[in-house]
Amino acid sequence: xxxxxxxxxxxxxxxxxxxxxEEIVSLIYWDTMLFVYMIEDHPQFAPxxxxxxxxxxxxxxVLCTSAFAYAEVLTGPIKENEADLARDTRNYFxxxxxxxIPFTFETAELFAEIRAKHSLPAADSIHLATAAQAKVDLFIxxxxxxHKLTLPGIGFIVGLDGTVx
Numbered sequence: 001x002x003x004x005x006x007x008x009x010x011x012x013x014x015x016x017x018x019x020x021x022e023e024i025v026s027l028i029y030w031d032t033m034l035f036v037y038m039i040e041d042h043p044q045f046a047p048x049x050x051x052x053x054x055x056x057x058x059x060x061x062v063l064c065t066s067a068f069a070y071a072e073v074l075t076g077p078i079k080e081n082e083a084d085l086a087r088d089t090r091n092y093f094x095x096x097x098x099x100x101i102p103f104t105f106e107t108a109e110l111f112a113e114i115r116a117k118h119s120l121p122a123a124d125s126i127h128l129a130t131a132a133q134a135k136v137d138l139f140i141x142x143x144x145x146x147h148k149l150t151l152p153g154i155g156f157i158v159g160l161d162g163t164v165x
Contacts, residue, residue: 026061027099029131031141032072032123034160035065039073039085045142048160052140064099066130068123107133110153118149128154 034052037045056063070093077086093100103111103126110129114120120128124146131139132153139157141147147159 025059026137027134028056028061028063028138028140029101029127029134029136029154030063030065030069031127031139031143032065032069033142034140035069035073036076037142039076039089045160052160062099063097064101064131064134064136066127067100067102068126068130070100072123101130101134103130104133114151120145 034049037049074086074089077089092098107129110132111125114128115122115125124143128139128146128149128151132151135153137155139154140160141157142160144159146157149157
């Protein structure tokens with residue numbers, strides 16, 4: 001089955017992307033699960049993610065995530081031997097709709113600090129360090145444990161139930 005977000009891809013491919021403009025409204029980081037909710041068309045969370053994405057497109061915000069999130073999202077289709085979905089996932093993350101942020105030496109330093117200070121799992125610390133390194137305006141996650149954090153380099157951390165969008 002094709003990814004439910006494929007319809008968004010068609011729209012995104014025919015419009016000017018955020019990369020074409022000189023001024024960025026907001027740099028918004030999605031953790032892995034937001035992409036998974038879209039792919040799996042999760043009955044509770046996919047509509048919320050679709051609403052957020054729609055508002056981001058209207059505002060011309062820049063969607064970003066870590067290269068690690070890409071790997072996490074790609075794991076499902078590969079594990080389930082869904083070649084078409086794996087191809088669609090690769091194409092989506094290689095396109096202009098998502099800015100992939102690499103894990104650098106500086107990100108590793110932030111990772112260590114965040115993980116040591118907040119005793120978070122490695123995956124959460126990778127996401128937060130990557131977002132902080134990129135100096136994102138907004139970090140969106142459905143992980144309520146992260147909502148209470150305030151980290152340098154991340155403007156706000158919010159969940160899917162927030163009123164940001």
